[in-house]
Amino acid sequence: MENPYIPFFMRIEDIVLETEDRKIKTFILAFVNEEDEARFSYVPGQFSEVSVFGKGEAPFGMASTPTRPEHLEFSVSAIGVVTEALHNLNKGDVIGVRGPLGNGYPIEKFKGKNLLLIGGGFGFSTLRSLTNYILHDPNRADFNDLTIIYGARNPGLLLYKADLEVWKKRSDINLHLTVDKEADGWKGHVGLVPNIVRSVAPGAENTFVVICGPPVMMKFTLPVVKELGFSDENIIFSLEMRMKCGIGKCGRCNMGNKYICSDGPVFFQSELARLTGEAHF
Amino acid sequence: MNESGQWKPKIIAFLCNWCSYAGADLAGTSRIQYPPNIRVVRVPCSGRIDPFFILASLQNGLDGVLVSGCHPGECHYLSGNYSARRKFALLKGLLEYVGVEEGRVQFSWVSASEGVRFAKVIEEVTSHIKTLGPAKILVKNIPGGSFDVSAHP
Amino acid sequence: MSQLIHEIKEAARDFLRDGEDRTVIGFEQGSLPLQSRPCFIRKENDLERLVWNGFCKNNLAGYLPKRKGKIAIVVKGCDSRALVELIKENQITRDQLVIIGVACNGMIDRNKIEADMDGESIVDVEEGEDVLTIKGTNSSKVFDRKEYLYDHCKVCTNPVPVIHDILLGQRDSNTPQAPVNDTFSDLEDFSALDGKERWKYFTEEMNKCIRCYACRNACPMCYCPECFVDASRPQWVGKSTDLSDTMIFHLMRAFHLAGRCVGCGACEQACPMGVDIRKLNRRLQKDVMDLFHYKAGCNLEEKTPLATFRTDDSDSFMVEP
């Protein structure tokens, strides 16, 4: 029987310091064993449990795209025991990974549709995965218009700056970056994500909107996209909660009778509206 | 264990920066001999010692714990050692009550000028702990499967 | 007993009529025989629920820390000492409280009774002054009340609350009105044991622990917003049932209660596994008395021993080469 609790090894190939407050780093990992690489097939929006042996495990969404299968990337904010331990690691160190876990974004449904991706701060990692997946040749042709609205508190806290530069130059993607307050040299939008959505978002017709970010951002963005005419069936959230097992056993990440780890983390608003349970944003 | 298989106690010594640590320094510069079994942790005051430091030391398999601070009335922060004295009196009693051998955890006052006294304290603590043998009580053992935990450095 | 219950209800009624935003914390009949339980009353209509009997074991002072509004609380002798400590530690103010003190006759240990019922389920109980008549499914048994008290009740030094606004239930003129000296005679036999045997005893006790934290949560003095055992940076204590971790959890909990533990036995009553937690607290109570001449919860002025010091405290326990 396959043991879902046993991680496989990955080696840290590179570490990218993402934010000026030094709190978020992206770890670029290579598979130690080829068979793990062959077995690990995922879709954007899925996550993995990352182990630092001796410190424990923590869940992170894959920030990398399955179109570049040789590496996995995880963006880690140093706020807990495991995440701080990760930040203290160096290139060449070996860590454990269990996954892929969770459902991921419904890519098939997105085909032939316009997409509006709304991300905030640290919650942008799986949207980056999704974006790079879509932009990957020849996938781009499967999807229609792609609009991204991504916000952070200040320009220094925006992740994936190299990707953002590439995306800015492409004509097949509408990229809107926003920061909470005016900042020196900032040429993008200024304002909270829900407000920017209200002013720049395209129409709801033939469009899915995917929202991932801090709870408060998601909470205030939902009414805005509803106002814009998105129906519950076309609004998608990627949620977060304290998770441990990742396979729906350990009992902590439920929202109503659904487990975020195994039934999610990606949910349609139409599903969420039917659930009895704590609101997660 | 050393190479000849003979057990040598490992003793952690929490030394106040303002007195006992300087006392240890003085013992060293004066070339006073004392047993090499202690591992020193410098702390700002004996009052800084959380009982957890002591319990964690025992849990991690150290054979002895010594806390040494300034003599009464000589605390750099006026009263840190007085507060510490109350804590230590209770903690020592409690540990011995549950079965930790008397002398496994010890406390002393050593001033910056007492290099000789420092050496004598270490002498006494070490020889006492040698008679007690390796610590077993409160030591945390993790079953390591076929990985031999104890053999690993 | 019924007179006493009536008096408690009347005291509570007067309190509720006296103003808005008021809560009475007392005892009501539980759902099982030999069980009374905490209840919170805000309406006069609900006062009928209040009871008093030999099963009002909980220390209700545990519900007070950081509570808002005016509160009338029913307390036994030991509970009142917890009130004193909580007031001193600024967890509640004296003028928020109307203390309904009840002179206590000792609380009955349900587990001891059940152990002597030969596996028969208890259906009903009748409590007399000195005896308990317990009705089982097939038979009826009479128990000597004194024999079946909680261990901490057997060594109680202050059945009469040390602090109160109303004092009820005084019936025996022999009952000491103020706390008497604790002789700690219950510790003598155990302290005389060899260290190895004491370790063996605690090993067996702590191995029973399931880390449910009922002891901590039931303790009126354990009100830290974050307990050391839940802290992760640094994480001082492991969370599993490893003996060393469990032992350190109980040692440190006892240590944090040194000079604060009032000996109400809430920890032991709450423990589902029958761990002898009080053995640790008793020793610290004794040391605090012997070394610092302090008994927790006896007056509002005296400082908690670990919050103060004397320059002439003994250092006889230290190495003197």
Next chain:
Amino acid sequence: MNSENVKLLNKERLDDFLKVLFRDCIVFGPTRKGNMLLFDRIESIDDIVLGRGNTMNSVKDALFPQKENLFNYRHGDEGTEIQKPSAEEKGMVLFGVRPCDAQGLLLLDKVFGGGQKDPYYIDKRSKVAIIGIACENPDPACFCLALGGGPCSTKGSDLLLIDIGDKYLVKAGTPKGIAFFEEKVFEDADDEALAKASLVEKKAEESMNRAALGEAGIGEALEKRLEKLFDDPIWGEVTESCLGCGVCTYLCPTCHCFDILDETVKSTGERIRIWDSCQFPLFTRQASGFNPRPSSKERFRQRIMHKFCYLPKNENLPGCVGCGRCVTKCPVNLDIREVIKKISLREAT
């Protein structure tokens, strides 16, 4: 009843039967540890204690222990190594299991055996036989009848022993149970024994305390009602006395939530899973400090919703078997039966 499924075991031959079990298997059963009756591993027949009520802990401990090694790891010169624990070769018998506890295993089977399977539980489960003993003397806290069980229910048991005087009537609930009948210690059951057994059952059922639960049923109606009452003030009302400890969940035969963590000494250590409880604030508190269930109100609600709403939806079984442990051992006697009763009487607002 089919005679293949029912036999008699003379009490004088119980030891012979147990000897067979001890010879072939690791045996768990009710035993005395100090002043406690616990369900624990038993080394000898003499340590089995029957007829003294239910054990303090539930039988889940044998299949889902409080602390379980998931694997060991070591950081060495050649990098990190992982070593899976070796599975126990021998079979296991849980002897003297109460019908309620046996029924509890059916839920654990669904949780750990459904979806992505849990190898640690499944491995032990595949090797275990459950030998139950009927409950002649239900406790006032018991309410198994409301959960579709009963003092003589065979749900979850491979064999069930019913005490009918000098003999046990032995019912087999599964093929695994029937296989035991090949042992020579069993006799054929006669009508008289069957009649005696149904009398025992009737008497036990009649003696059960029904007052606490009242008319309230546990089932689909409760499930629907709970959904409506999710934001009702009732949760604050019923949990005012709750201490927030883990007694109810740790003693429960169906509660199965756990945490995973690492314990290390120097460069070697183990990854373990330990029981966790929805009643603890840390259960859901995120590293950022945000907690979707910040107080005992939300945590208690989660416990009730999980048991009587979410699990029935997901697994078609409630997370409760009416064993009554949480009722008797709650330090403040916060009685789950009364909570259900209050919920069933509450008008949805």
